[in-house]
Amino acid sequence: MNLRFVEAFYWVVSLKSVSRAAEKLFITQSAMSSRIAALEEELGVLLLDRRDKQFRLTVAGMRFFSHAQRLLALQREIKGEMGAGGAQRAVTLRIGAIESVLHSWLIDWVHQMRRGNPDVELELTVETTPVLVDQIHRGALDIAFAALPSVGERLRSRPLPPMEMVFVGHGQIHRKRRYTLDDLAGFDLLTFQRGSQPHVGLMDLFRDANVGLKRVHNISSISAMVQLVEGGFGIATLPLAAVRRLSERLPLKPLKCEATLPPLPVHASYRDDPTSMVAQGVVEAVVEYVGGSKGLSRSSKKAMK
Structure with a gap:
């Protein structure tokens, strides 16, 4: 057969x-x-x-x-x-991620992963969580890093450490040492697409404090939000890890605030595959990497072969 x-x-x-x-x-x-x-x-x-x-x-x-x-x-x-100890064959990984993951740790992890697995071929898709969940269900992706887990028959998900979210302004424009919600409400606020976790969290934060908002702009792209902040358009809500990377070359500044934005949850989802342990091994490696070890486990390297 x-x-x-x-x-x-x-x-x-x-x-x-x-x-x-x-x-x-x-x-x-x-x-x-x-x-x-x-x-x-x-x-x-x-x-x-x-x-x-x-x-x-x-x-x-x-x-x-x-x-x-x-x-x-x-x-x-x-x-x-x-085949233990045999030659490693090329592996194609179809990975999907939300922009918050891309701008925070994904690129560093890819470099780390490739050092231990130089024959890996990467297909990277950057999309919103609903699109990534749909693509995992349709089999168009091997792994998705999104704000929601993919649930279904033979689908598996692992929670990753949530991302700290912060208000981000322009370093030369937003000079106050500490901002209240009333202060922030006077600016144009930029967050992710309507109905997303960052958008809902932002609206809930101000509603619970009984503070009215001036304007909230829904932007699906971190790059677009960053350019708007850089141009003095307003204040954005972004993952702190992404801001730290971007502020190395852009005038971005995390703003100290009396209130805290809800963290952004992240889940790694993949499909059971009886022919290969690659997806599971990669997810285990990511869990280890994001958890702080910054490396691929020996078992994860073996799973890539």
Whole structure:
């Protein structure tokens, strides 16, 4: 039995789509359909019900799916045991992240990861949390770092340390040593898109203090917010870690305030994969890195091979 065909069937079922499974395995949709057809011919049964456009497994398909999971897991174990110490093959990682993660620690982590795994090929997507959650569900990403966890069948999430959020102004314009909420309410305030955690947290902070806001601008891009602050447009709410990096070359200044913004939660989400421990190993490495060790664990390096 060709295990590539078994793997094709596994991803078609997991992603509930032939086209998404083909994208996941970097093959054409026709090639994916051919693999499923060849597997059905070998087994002598139909695995997919093709009578309408709705994805549906046959009874035989449901039974074989559990066998497929065990076969692929066994293949991974055998490769891990018999191939220990062998040559490392190239691995493509499709990673998605919100901008707050990108501007805080992701780039440093990528450099660290590549030093231990030079053959890794990276596909990086920077998007909002709703888009990243959708892409993980569709199988378009291997790992997503977002403000919400991805929840669903065979999806896994790990919480990462939340990001401290601060009010950020222009170093030459906003000179007060300490700001009250009344002070801040007099400025144009810039935060992330409407309904996002930073936006909701900002509105709740002022509402709970019974302080009315002048204007709140919803900007989905950190780069755009930074340019607006740099131009004297207003005050932004950004992750402190991102501000520290950006202030090395820009006139940004975290403002001391009597009130504290809610931290930004971050979750690492990935899909179970019986053929590979790469995604899980990468997430474990990120948890270790962001937690303060700044390095890849030995087990994570092994998982990348």
